[in-house]
Amino acid sequence: MSLLFSxxxxxxxxxxxxxxRNKRDLNALRVRRSxxxxxxVDREIWSEMVELGWTAIxxxxxxxxxxxxxxELGIVxxxxxxxxxxxxxxxxxxxxxxIIEIAGSSEHKQRxxxxxxxxxxxxxxxxxxSARHDPLHVETTLKSQRDGYRLTGCKHFxxxxxxxxxxxxxxxxxxxxxxxxxxxxALVPADSEGVELENHLLIDGRSVSNVHFREVVVxxxxxxxxxxxxxxVVDQVFDRATVxxxxxxxxxxxxVFDMTIEYLKVREQFGxxxxxxxxxxxxxxxxxxxxxxxxxxxxxxxxAIDENGPETLQIASACKARLSDTALLSGKExxxxxxxxxxxDEHDVGLFMKHGRVAEMMFGDSRFHQLRFASSNGx
Amino acid sequence: xxxxEFRVQVRTWLDDHCPPACRGKGSILPDIIWGGRQFxxxxxxxxxxxxxxxxxxxxxxxxxxAYGGAGLSAEEVQVLHExxxxxxxxxPLFSYGMSMLGPALxxxxxxxxxxxHLPKIASGEIRWCQGYSEPGAGSDLASLQCSAVRDGDDYIxxxxxxxxxxxxxxxxxxxxxxxxxxxxKHEGISFLxxxxxxxxxxxxxxxxxxxxxxxxxxxxxxxxxxxxxxxHEENKGWTVAKALLQHERTMxxxxxxxxxxxxxxxxxLEVARDSLRTPEGSLPDDTLxxxxxxxxxDRLCYETLHQKNTEAREAGHxxxxxxxxxxxxxxxxxxxxxDLRQRLNGSDSLVWNGDGIDEKEIAITREWLYGKxxxxxGGTSEVQLNIIAKRVLGLPD
Numbered sequence: 001m002s003l004l005f006s007x008x009x010x011x012x013x014x015x016x017x018x019x020x021r022n023k024r025d026l027n028a029l030r031v032r033r034s035x036x037x038x039x040x041v042d043r044e045i046w047s048e049m050v051e052l053g054w055t056a057i058x059x060x061x062x063x064x065x066x067x068x069x070x071x072e073l074g075i076v077x078x079x080x081x082x083x084x085x086x087x088x089x090x091x092x093x094x095x096x097x098x099i100i101e102i103a104g105s106s107e108h109k110q111r112x113x114x115x116x117x118x119x120x121x122x123x124x125x126x127x128x129x130s131a132r133h134d135p136l137h138v139e140t141t142l143k144s145q146r147d148g149y150r151l152t153g154c155k156h157f158x159x160x161x162x163x164x165x166x167x168x169x170x171x172x173x174x175x176x177x178x179x180x181x182x183x184x185x186a187l188v189p190a191d192s193e194g195v196e197l198e199n200h201l202l203i204d205g206r207s208v209s210n211v212h213f214r215e216v217v218v219x220x221x222x223x224x225x226x227x228x229x230x231x232x233v234v235d236q237v238f239d240r241a242t243v244x245x246x247x248x249x250x251x252x253x254x255x256v257f258d259m260t261i262e263y264l265k266v267r268e269q270f271g272x273x274x275x276x277x278x279x280x281x282x283x284x285x286x287x288x289x290x291x292x293x294x295x296x297x298x299x300x301x302x303x304a305i306d307e308n309g310p311e312t313l314q315i316a317s318a319c320k321a322r323l324s325d326t327a328l329l330s331g332k333e334x335x336x337x338x339x340x341x342x343x344x345d346e347h348d349v350g351l352f353m354k355h356g357r358v359a360e361m362m363f364g365d366s367r368f369h370q371l372r373f374a375s376s377n378g379x
Numbered sequence: 380x381x382x383x384e385f386r387v388q389v390r391t392w393l394d395d396h397c398p399p400a401c402r403g404k405g406s407i408l409p410d411i412i413w414g415g416r417q418f419x420x421x422x423x424x425x426x427x428x429x430x431x432x433x434x435x436x437x438x439x440x441x442x443x444x445a446y447g448g449a450g451l452s453a454e455e456v457q458v459l460h461e462x463x464x465x466x467x468x469x470x471p472l473f474s475y476g477m478s479m480l481g482p483a484l485x486x487x488x489x490x491x492x493x494x495x496h497l498p499k500i501a502s503g504e505i506r507w508c509q510g511y512s513e514p515g516a517g518s519d520l521a522s523l524q525c526s527a528v529r530d531g532d533d534y535i536x537x538x539x540x541x542x543x544x545x546x547x548x549x550x551x552x553x554x555x556x557x558x559x560x561x562x563x564k565h566e567g568i569s570f571l572x573x574x575x576x577x578x579x580x581x582x583x584x585x586x587x588x589x590x591x592x593x594x595x596x597x598x599x600x601x602x603x604x605x606x607x608x609x610x611h612e613e614n615k616g617w618t619v620a621k622a623l624l625q626h627e628r629t630m631x632x633x634x635x636x637x638x639x640x641x642x643x644x645x646x647x648l649e650v651a652r653d654s655l656r657t658p659e660g661s662l663p664d665d666t667l668x669x670x671x672x673x674x675x676x677d678r679l680c681y682e683t684l685h686q687k688n689t690e691a692r693e694a695g696h697x698x699x700x701x702x703x704x705x706x707x708x709x710x711x712x713x714x715x716x717x718d719l720r721q722r723l724n725g726s727d728s729l730v731w732n733g734d735g736i737d738e739k740e741i742a743i744t745r746e747w748l749y750g751k752x753x754x755x756x757g758g759t760s761e762v763q764l765n766i767i768a769k770r771v772l773g774l775p776d
Contacts, residue, residue: 003687004694261772276775281768288767289704293677296684318676370669373676379648379662 001071001303003296012072016079019052024083026348029205038199038207041088041122041163050119055093059101063113069306070240074247074298081251084355086205088122091159094244095237096123099168103185103224103233112166122163125237126155126188126211127170129177133364135170135234140213142171142184149218151186151194154210157362161209162199164190168224169213170234183230187222188213204354239316242363243301246323249359250298253326256334256352257291260284263338280337287333294326313376321369327356328366385455389462396431398424403467412471414503416550429472433502438472439481446485446493447501453693475544476500476507478630480553483623487570487611496572509627510540510554510573510597511620518762520555521564521617525599527556527571534558534571534609536579536602542756546582546595550575553623559614570616572608579603589748624758625702631757632685632705647671647716650743651723667723674716681708700770703763710753711760721747 005013023045032039049055057073059065066072073094080087097116100108115121130137140153151171158167167188174182188195194216197209227233261284264275274280301319304312331353335342342349364372380388400422401408407422412429420426432438435449440456442448451459463469481500484493499505516523525538536556546552552573559567573580579602585594611619651671655662662668685705721728721743728744730736754760768774 002690003683004690261774264774273775275768278765281774282761282764284772284774285764285767288772289708292701292704293680293684293708296687297680299687300683315679318679321673321676322680367669370672370676371665374668374672375661377648377672377675378660379651379668379671 001307003299003303005075009072009075013075013079015052016054016076017082019048020079020083020085023048023085026084026351029084029086029351030345033201033205038162038201040207041160042086045085046087047119049087049089050117054089055097055119056117058093059097059113059117063101063109064117065113070243070302071299071306073244074302077244077247078251078298081248081253081355082255084204084252084255084351088124088160088163090241090244090248091124091164092116092122094241095125095159096164096166096168098237098240099125099185099224099233102236103227103230105221105224105226107221108187108224108226121165122160123166123168124158124160124164125170126158126161126167127234128155128157129153130156133361133368135238136180136183136231137177138170138172138183139177140169140171142173142186142218144173147217148220149186149223151188151213151216151218154212156208156210158209158211160207161197161211162207166190167195167211170230180231181229183234185224185230185233186218187224188216188218192216202358204351204358206358235313238363239312240305242316242320242369243298243305245359245363246298246301246319249323249327249356250294252352252355252359253291253294253323253330256330256349256356257287259349260334260337267339274337283333284337287329290326290329294323297322314373317364317369317373317376320364321366321373324360324366324369327360331356382454382458386458386462389459392435393462393466393468396428396435397463397466397468398428400424401428401468406467408468408471410471411473412503413474413506413545413548414472415474415506415548416504417548418503418506425471428468429470429503432470432472436501438470438503439477439501442481442485442497442501446497447499448497457693472503474500474503474506475509476505479509479623479626480507482626483619484610486622487619491607492572492610505551506545506549508543508546508549508552508595508597510543510546510552512542513539514541518759520620521568523555523557523568525554525556526560527558527569527604529558529606530603532606533603534606536571536573536599536604538599540597540599541585541594543582543595543597544593546575546597547584552580552597553610555616555620558616562614565617567614568616568620569613570610570619571604572610573599573602573604577602577604587749588751589745592749592752627757628702628706628763632702632709645720645743647674647720647723650720654723654725654727670719671723674712674719677712678716681712700766703758703766704771706757707760707763707767710757713753714750717743717747717750 053066054076056064056066057068057076058070061067077089093116097113100112104112112121116123127135129139140151140155143150151169153171155169167190169186169188171184171186172182173184194214196212196214199207199209201207264280264284265273267274297319301315304315334349335353338347338349341347400406401424408425436444436447437449437459439448440451440459444450477500481497484497500507511520513523513525525536525540527534527536540554543552552575554571554573555568556571557567558569579600581598582595585592585596587594648671651662651667652658655664657663724743731741
């Protein structure tokens with residue numbers, strides 16, 4: 001598949017860029033971050049995104065979707081990342097909607113996907129139980145009872161958890177933490193008895209939750225059994241989420257890069273523009289190369305998700321490893337090249353650095369993806 | 380003719396003209412045939428195949444037919460490559476004449492110069508080398524001193540060139556010479572084509588840290604060169620030189636087998652499995668696994684970026700100064716790969732000579748050593764970084 005944009009994709013990019021130019025309000029982000037309590041999803045912006053059709057992008061037309069793919073969703077995510085515009089696209093459309101689409105029954109799809117697309121329902125995926133990304137480390141148990149199942153455990157880092165109407169929970173019916181069989185995926189409404197949340201605000205203004213499940217009743221038809229072994233579903237949904245997040249990271253990276261190169265051209269010290277110093281020129285040029293490589297691998301990975309070929313996992317891991325490293329580099333160089341102003345809260349570069357740091361660790365950092373890439377290549 | 384009609388034509392022609400010995404898995408075709416007067420074919424089938432390609436203009440398919448090409452469009456060239464690789468063959472003729480000088484001549488030479496030199500490049504009859512660097516002019520190429528003084532209808536060339544790859548096997552050399560010693564350094568340079576059989580030209584090979592190498596020193600001792608062998612105007616040679624350097628970077632950016640720039644020999648993983656005694660399954664050292672993965676992922680990223688750029692060029696966007704990025708990144712990536720491979724090979728790769736040691740065993744070591752040149756030749760990494768900073772990012776002087 002071509003790595004260049006089609007005419008439709010160029011138009012989508014323009015319209016997403018225009019939206020972000022309008023909605024980009026980094027001061028609102030500062031206010032949001034500094035308000036007491038943990039804020040909910042901004043429903044006003046969300047409903048505008050729904051109106052633009054972005055929630056419908058990756059879903060089949062049968063469920064009310066546009067039948068497009070990640071090549072298109074990635075364009076939107078990248079532009080949102082450019083302006084640090086927060087939305088539940090990742091939690092609700094990519095993770096929650098994605099799992100339903102992959103592993104749900106047709107009843108599940110019929111009930112849930114149109115509501116996701118219409119923006120009426122928010123959801124998230126509750127998977128993580130360890131500090132570092134390790135999705136198979138599942139201690140949360142699902143026990144069979146006479147009247148359905150009981151779910152018990154605690155999940156960390158549930159994206160937009162405080163706003164979610166429903167969770168997909170990764171739980172263990174058999175085996176030990178780390179095993180790739182014995183896993184189940186269960187739908188759990190957020191208002192179920194025994195569900196309790198602690199909401200956290202992250203350094204970049206995202207909200208996540210620790211979600212406790214205490215003997216929560218799970219009915220038989222809340223289990224997602226539509227797509228073979230759960231570990232395979234988890235791999236597939238993380239490939240998607242990883243690449244969608246990489247697109248968002250790419251947007252943030254480009255903003256930092258652009259603002260820093262601009263600064264090198266105007267800031268004067270020692271009677272010269274600091275961009276004329278070779279010590280900075282060479283670092284800027286190397287950074288440029290990393291950004292270009294990042295752009296290319298994101299395009300390839302988005303297309304790989306849509307083609308769903310045998311190399312998708314390797315490409316997705318190569319993509320996230322690269323974007324994690326480039327995000328780290330961009331945060332570091334962005335601040336260092338700005339000098340003192342770069343470490344003030346007033347300057348935007350710090351907001352982008354924090355956004356990159358959160359995304360770097362989410363769904364596995366570069367070390368995680370190096371080893372995942374190695375394993376999937378048989379070594 | 381539509382693309383598909385052209386494809387059918389190509390297929391039929393290949394069927395008729397490509398000897399079975401030059402196709403597929405057991406192909407006897409060498410990776411590269413550099414040509415030149417010193418070259419002789421080792422096998423009549425290879426000679427037959429190359430002659431057929433030359434007659435058809437398909438060794439340089441995009442060049443005009445009048446100069447030894449076939450005048451194919453970018454799309455047709457693509458089809459030609461697809462059809463050749465479908466039967467496991469290719470055009471083995473490759474030279475600096477084809478990749479660097481030819482494109483520069485097409486842009487800057489006179490009609491007569493084109494008709495004289497291009498067909499002999501296309502057919503592999505004449506092998507060219509590049510006379511750019513001098514002992515005192517490396518990264519600061521424009522400070523070159525090799526002089527050409529006008530004497531009637533000739534220039535008299537005196538001086539020395541260095542890093543003239545394969546000069547000892549070449550027939551002609553394209554040279555940057557100083558024709559005005561008073562002008563600013565970029566404005567006193569001319570571009571000359573010199574027959575190496577001329578009296579006063581001599582070459583000497585250079586031994587590198589890796590052993591024998593293709594690099595040479597070339598000396599000019601009062602060499603007479605007809606003025607008609609000057610390309611473009613006198614003192615305007617830097618314009619030609621810059622265009623040619625871009626072609627050189629494009630050549631150095633192609634990460635495929637034919638270009639000889641990817642790291643040859645046993646793969647990283649193969650070496651790792653041998654030295655860690657792990658013929659299959661997961662390697663026992665997570666740090667090494669991560670290092671191997673990093674190099675492989677970086678190559679995937681690089682190839683993707685290269686593909687994106689190729690597609691953009693085919694869609695009509697020119698290759699600009701970002702060509703420096705490709706040269707920079709690929710040479711460093713290859714260096715990292717050779718370095719890791721030698722380290723994976725462990726103490727075996729520290730042996731240089733001795734009992735029972737054959738060339739094959741020290742190939743990994745030689746490759747690691749030779750790889751040190753990759754980030755220096757064709758413009759050092761630092762020069763490429765300067766170009767990116769200035770011409771891509773627009774940073775001030």
